[in-house]
Amino acid sequence: MGTPLCTTSYGAQGGADGGGFMPGSQGEGNAVAKRGYGSDNLRPVTIKQLLGAEHPNPDADYFMLDGNEMKQVTFVGQVRNISTQTTNVTYKLDDGTGTIEVKVWIDAEAMQNDEMDMGAGKKKPAEQGYARVWGRLKDFNNRRHVGATVIRPIEDPNEITYHLLEATVVHLHFTKGPLETQQANGGATNGHAAQQQITNGYSGGGGGGDSGDVLRMQGVSQMAKKMFACLKQTPQTNEGLHAQDIATRLGVEITEVKKASDELMGLGKVYTTVDDDTWALLDI
CATH class of the missing domain: 2.40.50.140 (Nucleic acid-binding proteins)
Known part of the structure; x- marks a missing residue:
């Protein structure tokens, strides 16, 4: 039996004969x-x-x-x-x-x-x-x-x-492999460790107090790490946080926040929501 067509509540499914786009639906045989x-x-x-x-x-x-x-x-x-x-x-x-x-x-x-x-x-x-x-x-x-x-x-x-979340899931499927493959190769253990790092970042653990410990991002500026940590640790709606709010919380100029946002957007970590100066995390 072939993989059934994947559908969503938003009607974002493939054609009746073309197959859906979710991982696992590409090879209908x-x-x-x-x-x-x-x-x-x-x-x-x-x-x-x-x-x-x-x-x-x-x-x-x-x-x-x-x-x-x-x-x-x-x-x-x-x-x-x-x-x-x-x-x-x-x-x-x-x-x-x-x-x-x-x-x-x-x-x-x-x-x-x-x-x-x-x-x-x-x-x-x-x-x-x-x-x-x-x-x-x-x-x-x-x-x-x-x-x-x-x-x-x-x-x-x-x-x-x-x-945006679905596009991320499909991208990870093709770049990291299906979940079943990762588990077979021990990926489940590594995934658990990565999840623990994220959890520590939320709670302020992970040692050192450096905001970069949230994901231990390499080659990323300190300002970008601080903005990332601020977005992760601040209660907010789906709209995210405005540049002025982030600047006030971090005690920096708004221009520094906008520069950091460009860096994080380039890494695929944040995306704009209600306007060009409001960001939310694209991190699952």
């Missing part, structure tokens, strides 16, 4: 390959991953991410700009890790049907609102964009956090 889908699965990503994915050659219809083929993708982001042209509508999306253009090509008949749907209450993405995209990454004239098959506004803010 020869039956899928015979239908011509193969690795044409749906993967949750961040914009930074899209911009950093490798393109094997100009004629390839896929990209490589974490050593695996990536064709169809889904991601979320805030709509910074909407530009309507004769042939397409271009959305500029920002998810805190980067920005990318999303193009929705206009079909006259589909547009007429869409206008009828709008009259029935169907919503479209709006500037400064959040949206989820399904589509394919494209590279045209050395500039990347996503050709969207679907783009819809996000109404539940939990979907944003859910997606």
